[in-house]
Amino acid sequence: MNTFANITNLTMKTENQAWRDLQMHASAQLRADFANRTLRIARGPAAAEWEQLHTHAATQLRPGFAARVLRAAREIPRRLTLSEQLVFGAATAAVCLLAVVYLHAHNARVENERNLAGWQQLAQEADELDQTL
């Protein structure tokens, strides 16, 4: 009976030890500042991180930034806004369309006049032929 109890105890000890080893191995995988890190992730970025982001961005501006902006505002010609570009495009298209319509009308008129003159000449020649006959 004692031997059975000893074996059972030994097995349980081994099993407990195995669990402890597993836990130790698992916990060794966690980084030293696991708790802080988890809290930080759970809370999301704090004000300090945004502050760092702003500080980094501010260092990207070269000294004399304001003077450069003022100079550029004076010197660089203003770029057209999207709506201005659209209006400009529409106006250009309208002018082109008008030019096409005008050219077409002009050409048609010239062609008609030429054809009419041809027909008139033909009619005149036919009349002359009738009279001679």
Add this chain to the structure above:
Amino acid sequence: MDQTATTALADLVRRAQKGDEIAQRELIVAYQHRVAGFVFAMTNRSDYVEDLSQQVFIKMIRALDRLQAPAQFESWLFRLARNTCIDQLRRQKLRRIFLPFGDEHENIPEPPGAVDTEELDALRHALAQLRPQDRALLALVQEGRSHAEIAETLETSVAAVKARLHRAREHLREHYQPDHED
């Protein structure tokens, strides 16, 4: 911002509107770091910060006389900044579609750790996962804009701003991993 500061700012804006170059310079100096931060949060690119900030302030100087309420200057300025950044991101997207192999250097992201600490990299990584509109929302909140001001900037309702802000914060938290590896 307290009442005295608001009045002082409105006076400064009025002087700048009249073409006073000293006042214009003061406005740029007062807001350049905040605008730079906003631009960086929106684009996640250090090399865009100076150019885009400059564009924002040039637009500011040229459009200042059209600003009706000088007291609304800050929200107006950040609306300019937001629109400038979103235009830039759209242009970049179009360029990528039409010139997939051109200007490849434009699309190289900054390597992790190139900027600063692990936390800042994590914030940049998380921001990069959001839509530009959501980044703008979070950056505007960081700038101290109220929900009403943001609603005015985005031409939407306060309730919509609150809902979108809630979702944007959730997404940011989801992607915020200080020990992430790309």
